[in-house]
Amino acid sequence: MPELRKDPIIGRWVIVATERAKRPNDFKVSHADDREGACPFCEGHEKDTLPEVLAVRKKGSKKDKEGWDVRIVPSISQRLDLEGGLDRRGVGMYDVMDPVGAHEIIVESPKHFRDIHELPKKQIELVIETSARRIAELGKNPKLKYCLLFKNHGLRAGGSKVTKHVRSQIIATPVTPTRVKEELWGARFYYKYKDRCIFCDIIRQELESRERVVMDTKNILAVMPYASRFPFEIWILPKNHCSDFVNIKKDEVKDLALVFKTMFAKLNKALNDPPYNYMLHTAPFRHAKRPGYWKTIKEDYHWHIEVTPRITQVAGFEWGSGFYINPTPPEEAAKYLREIKI
């Protein structure tokens, strides 16, 4: 069984594999080109994945058979398990717990598309709704504290060597990750001082200046942050205050799908299919035993999606220090992306 180990200094948790672990000599660096193998995520290959946990299916179709539009399956690497206890214990001065949680793949299309902008807008809406539904389901499990939804597109963004089939991932954890906590604290600190949500203030200011706006729809805004860490970093936010992604409204789903389709098509064209990651930042799961805590997060936090193209190779130093050097002003990148015709 893998372990959840805690860094004693800054409190960061790490899943350390023990079974199915990569052996040290698996890591010899190779520069050979990688080609896609047979795709386990295409319709008709349902047997090649673990049994589905949720699927949007055509009437009359059967579980783990053909006839689905969006399908969620546990990750084959399975570092986390919904069964098992919440046993936290010490190992000398260190802390460890069982790897309770879930790691799941959201297969975003039954066909072998490779990037989200290639999907019809209706299909992207279905992906968004199904993702929200699955996160809400996981939120009912009292052992879980947080759910991360993210996408790794392209090898340099952690994408798979085996298949490029369009998909995103969910990791639900029994602890709130350190970066998430940091953002929650920052937002609360601002709220305490100003009695306003910091994200709502950012939206107001960006809509006024417009120089960093990438795309502005009725309900959803895409903007390059003032202190962008990376060239072409984009934040996507609902214009109406809402802390929790699972409460996304039908109109917001439609606009978010439009933003995804347009913006990723533009990125693809502007940067020649760049590797990218995106990650949903949303409120932690709310459990009845912490009602007071939840009241404030509802007011001071605001869900959003952070898109980070991986087109600069400055990872190591910035990773370690939290200090970034961005060679491209976001105002310039936003203008460039606004003007790309697709």
Added chain:
Amino acid sequence: MPELRKDPIIGRWVIVATERAKRPNDFKVSHADDREGACPFCEGHEKDTLPEVLAVRKKGSKKDKEGWDVRIVPSISQRLDLEGGLDRRGVGMYDVMDPVGAHEIIVESPKHFRDIHELPKKQIELVIETSARRIAELGKNPKLKYCLLFKNHGLRAGGSKVTKHVRSQIIATPVTPTRVKEELWGARFYYKYKDRCIFCDIIRQELESRERVVMDTKNILAVMPYASRFPFEIWILPKNHCSDFVNIKKDEVKDLALVFKTMFAKLNKALNDPPYNYMLHTAPFRHAKRPGYWKTIKEDYHWHIEVTPRITQVAGFEWGSGFYINPTPPEEAAKYLREIKI
């Protein structure tokens, strides 16, 4: 002039280039192989760098001419400047300041070696001493708060496409980076509770169990952390408590050079010249006006070097969340590295 912009939510600072910026269309992704060009860091090419700020020179040799052993020059990309004021100001709700600071290259050998383990041990000692000397010099500038010493080895670790000449880098900043603050706070929190340095406790526990020890010398210990984020992550620490790297003693320099030479040779052999980063974590600069603050850091912080091979491609998600999945237990990686013969 570049700007230092502050993320309003978590307080992370970013250097955003404005002049000499990369244009958005410079980022089209290419997969062509890169070959080394003419090397500006080799002896005899001193004219190809900016004028040196510090060099260990043979007697009678002249500034910016041949005849040096270690040479420190400002980075050609020059995002930071030691001249200029500390003007912090608001831009609407955002914060910005002038990019006071330094970005310098420590050229670690006059000859075209590519990795630190290829250098003679005496030369590595000289590199360590010269780095400490330069950091101490920068620390006298009251505008600067922190100095980061780091190395990017290999393309995937942010190394240069132009030349692989062995070198490390220094970035001195007018603010303390967020990750550094986080570690300082974590260490202080532990000290307040236990009245002991957390790093000293880690050293004690690791020397007792020995299962994660990579190399143990009289003064310097190399160990894989219990909650390693990456396969083969290594921390190098002085066994005697010391918060500030610039106070490194002669015996520690000798042992650190030995650890560098041995450990990087082992990594090179074990993993086939893997890309890696290392970063020095040391106390912020101490300025007379904050004597009380400094007293506690001296007791509760402990300088060390974090080495992170870049052999897994899981960057994006972990980067965003601070939640890591490590496919290899550090106990196994440490054993593997201990047994490598060089």
